[in-house]
Amino acid sequence: MMQPALETATAYLQHYANTHSTVHTSAKITSSVMQWAHQRIVTFLHADLTRYASILAGSGTTAAVNRIASGMAVLRPERDVVLVSMMEHHSNDLPHRQHAGLVEHIPLEMEGTYAGEIDLQALEQLLIKFKGRVNYVAVTGVSNVTGIINPIGKIAALVHRYDAYLLVDGAQMVAHMPVHLERDDIDLFVFSGHKIYAPGSPGVLVGKQSLLSKLEPNQLGGGMVSLVTPYSYQLEESLEAREEAGTPNIFGTVILACVLEVLDQIGMEAIFTQEQALIEQVIKNLSGCPDLKIYGDTDSTRRVGSIAFNIADMDHGLVAALLNDYYGIAVRNECFCAHPYVKEMLKEELFSLDIEADTDEEELFQVNLKRGMVRASFGLYSSAEDIETLGKALRDIVEKREAYLACYEPQQDGSYLHKHFNPAAESLFDPRQVLADYLSL
Numbered sequence: 001m002m003q004p005a006l007e008t009a010t011a012y013l014q015h016y017a018n019t020h021s022t023v024h025t026s027a028k029i030t031s032s033v034m035q036w037a038h039q040r041i042v043t044f045l046h047a048d049l050t051r052y053a054s055i056l057a058g059s060g061t062t063a064a065v066n067r068i069a070s071g072m073a074v075l076r077p078e079r080d081v082v083l084v085s086m087m088e089h090h091s092n093d094l095p096h097r098q099h100a101g102l103v104e105h106i107p108l109e110m111e112g113t114y115a116g117e118i119d120l121q122a123l124e125q126l127l128i129k130f131k132g133r134v135n136y137v138a139v140t141g142v143s144n145v146t147g148i149i150n151p152i153g154k155i156a157a158l159v160h161r162y163d164a165y166l167l168v169d170g171a172q173m174v175a176h177m178p179v180h181l182e183r184d185d186i187d188l189f190v191f192s193g194h195k196i197y198a199p200g201s202p203g204v205l206v207g208k209q210s211l212l213s214k215l216e217p218n219q220l221g222g223g224m225v226s227l228v229t230p231y232s233y234q235l236e237e238s239l240e241a242r243e244e245a246g247t248p249n250i251f252g253t254v255i256l257a258c259v260l261e262v263l264d265q266i267g268m269e270a271i272f273t274q275e276q277a278l279i280e281q282v283i284k285n286l287s288g289c290p291d292l293k294i295y296g297d298t299d300s301t302r303r304v305g306s307i308a309f310n311i312a313d314m315d316h317g318l319v320a321a322l323l324n325d326y327y328g329i330a331v332r333n334e335c336f337c338a339h340p341y342v343k344e345m346l347k348e349e350l351f352s353l354d355i356e357a358d359t360d361e362e363e364l365f366q367v368n369l370k371r372g373m374v375r376a377s378f379g380l381y382s383s384a385e386d387i388e389t390l391g392k393a394l395r396d397i398v399e400k401r402e403a404y405l406a407c408y409e410p411q412q413d414g415s416y417l418h419k420h421f422n423p424a425a426e427s428l429f430d431p432r433q434v435l436a437d438y439l440s441l
């Protein structure tokens, strides 16, 4: 949580009111703050307020993608194909599978290794193959596994030549690099506030007004209608109003808008440069670490935000547990909600496991399930010292792996429990206790 944003939003709370009234002073303040927040989101993404609108979409990127998947299927039913890339988070894959007739996966560059960005030639071949049928193409701006950056401007130009729209999943992009919706001619862009220093904020959908205004609202209720009779209703003119039925997450939205204001003052270009330098440093540092493999293209100019790796002959679950328990480094492990991508990159390693030729599908699936990676993520607050700490920790783990392994009990679910150090979560933080302390003051 970005502190100045939290403080400003907390100061706003003394005026908190619902958005749907305008007469009393707090309602006026709230309406004005929310209007500012919607505009702040659009301008943060370098888009013109007369051409783009921002819509608060509920639970993260997932809600925003679902909104588009269902809306676009109704808007152009004759276009039954959606193209997504092989590196998508499930949130930018499964909603399209639910609503489209057919979802095809675009291969990535560096064929066979799945290490590169989206393969533009392969994308064009699919657009040709399904000419007249592709409704839209949905791709991530930056991979949540490898941090590989996709050329979304080039993808937009290509997609538009085939009369399709482009939806960019910006969940991993928005906090780490500048986004230029207008320059890159992006039709739809979605992201989650909690990935940009604004936990508690809603998901966001930003899109061209010319497209959004054609979508039938799929959530009906208060606030989005100007007139209702027992037999009919009239939708509000403004896109934001008609798309945001019910009471929006006002507090979270204020936090998000304040965060974007601060980030713009620092400058996203400067943040990008600083974070790429960190990625370069981490790749250099870890490349020298014995038995450690980094996934994805290791050209640091083509990636940002995170790095996924494995240590040979060590389960990702054990490495993640060790980093947490011994070094205080929080990483994620497993497949990061991007199973097809992770499994493709691990294919060779899976084959190198001693799997019998006659292993049945179910058994293979179980082996496959056990495979995953470790991912370290970086942000505005990460420092060169953090990278050194991570490098040292991983070298130490490689060196003492047998000794460390002996300290852990593998669990049925693939995780590892330390035999002696295993504090219960409530002993570290218990809201009831904190509340009791507060009330007794």
Ligand SMILES: Cc1ncc(COP(=O)(O)O)c(C=O)c1O
Pocket: 059, 060, 061, 062, 063, 089, 091, 092, 140, 142, 143, 144, 169, 171, 172, 192, 203, 337
């Ligand atoms: C690239 C990407 N897309 C979508 C999502 C889903 O975001 P949310 O859980 O906020 O809906 C994530 C979350 O990890 C992500 O990294």
